[in-house]
Amino acid sequence: MTDPAPGILSIVATPIGDPDDLSPRALDRLQRADLIAAEDTRIARTLLKHWGVEDARLVSYYDHNEQMRTPGLVARMVAGERIALVSDAGTPLINDPGYRVVAAAIEAGLEIETVAGPCAAIAALTVSGLPCDRFLFCGYAPRASSQRRALLDQLATVDASLIFYEGPHRIIDLLNDMAEVLGDRLAALARNLTKHDQRVARGPVSEIAAALAEEGRIRGEMTLVVDRPRLEASGETSPAVDRAIRLLLAEGLPARRVRDLVCEIFDGKRRDIYQRVLELDRE
Structure with missing residues (x-):
C-alpha cells in the first residue's frame, strides 16, 4: 500500500450500512490523515471507534459551512498536511458536500486521490434488476409537488x-407523482442497503407506493431506481412517449421524422409508434 503524499486530499468512501465494508486502504488514509473533514463528526467518530482509531483529528465540513471551511483546508494542504474528506455514508460529493474543496485544491495545484468504495446509488442499481448500461443520478427530488412534477416531466424522455434518494416521509408522494407523470414504470426501492434489515421492493411504482402505505410508519434510508421509458406491453404508448411525440410535432417535424426520433429514445415497434404519431397529429 502506497503512502499518502504530503499535502494531499484523499476523498474517502465510507460504508453505507455495515461498518465492516470499510476498505483497508480507506482505513489507512483515515489513520494517516493529519485532519479528517467530516460531514458529521459524530458519525465519523463512531466509525473510527469501530476500527480502533481513537486519536483522529476531525473538523466538520457540511453544506452550510463548506464555503467558510474550504480556504483553511486548502491552506493546511499547501503547508503539507494530509486531509481526508468523508461524508456520513458512501462516496463524498455524491449528493454530499465536497465539491468546493476539491475544486479549490485543483486550482491550488494540489494532489487529489480517490479512495473508492461504497455508493448507495450504485449499490441500489446493481440489485434493482433494471438496466444498468445507462443511468442518471437525480439526487433528492424537490419537496414541493409542483416542482417535483416539473422535474419528472423533464426526465420523462431520458x-x-x-436513481433517486428520498426520505421515508416523502417517498409515497414521489412514487405517486411518478405514476402520474412518468407512467406506471417498473422500479426498485432499496432500503437500508448492507444492513441486517436490507430490503428491496420491486414492481410498478404504484404497487410499491401501495405496499408502503400499508406499512403505516415508514422507516429506512431509501434509494429508488426507476426504469427507462418503454412502450406498454399491450402496444399502447406510455404518457412519456405521448409527451415526446407531442413536443416533436409541436416543433413542426414531419410524422416519419417524429417516429424515427421517438424510436431512438424508446423501446418499441416502429409501427406502433408511427400509428400513435398519426393519432396525435390529428388531434
Missing part, C-alpha cells in the same frame, strides 16, 4: 434508468 433513455436511462433513473
Whole structure:
C-alpha cells in the first residue's frame, strides 16, 4: 500500500450500512490523515471507534459551512498536511458536500486521490434488476409537488434508468407523482442497503407506493431506481412517449421524422409508434 503524499486530499468512501465494508486502504488514509473533514463528526467518530482509531483529528465540513471551511483546508494542504474528506455514508460529493474543496485544491495545484468504495446509488442499481448500461443520478427530488412534477416531466424522455434518494416521509408522494407523470414504470426501492434489515421492493411504482402505505410508519434510508421509458406491453404508448411525440410535432417535424426520433429514445415497434404519431397529429 502506497503512502499518502504530503499535502494531499484523499476523498474517502465510507460504508453505507455495515461498518465492516470499510476498505483497508480507506482505513489507512483515515489513520494517516493529519485532519479528517467530516460531514458529521459524530458519525465519523463512531466509525473510527469501530476500527480502533481513537486519536483522529476531525473538523466538520457540511453544506452550510463548506464555503467558510474550504480556504483553511486548502491552506493546511499547501503547508503539507494530509486531509481526508468523508461524508456520513458512501462516496463524498455524491449528493454530499465536497465539491468546493476539491475544486479549490485543483486550482491550488494540489494532489487529489480517490479512495473508492461504497455508493448507495450504485449499490441500489446493481440489485434493482433494471438496466444498468445507462443511468442518471437525480439526487433528492424537490419537496414541493409542483416542482417535483416539473422535474419528472423533464426526465420523462431520458433513455436511462433513473436513481433517486428520498426520505421515508416523502417517498409515497414521489412514487405517486411518478405514476402520474412518468407512467406506471417498473422500479426498485432499496432500503437500508448492507444492513441486517436490507430490503428491496420491486414492481410498478404504484404497487410499491401501495405496499408502503400499508406499512403505516415508514422507516429506512431509501434509494429508488426507476426504469427507462418503454412502450406498454399491450402496444399502447406510455404518457412519456405521448409527451415526446407531442413536443416533436409541436416543433413542426414531419410524422416519419417524429417516429424515427421517438424510436431512438424508446423501446418499441416502429409501427406502433408511427400509428400513435398519426393519432396525435390529428388531434
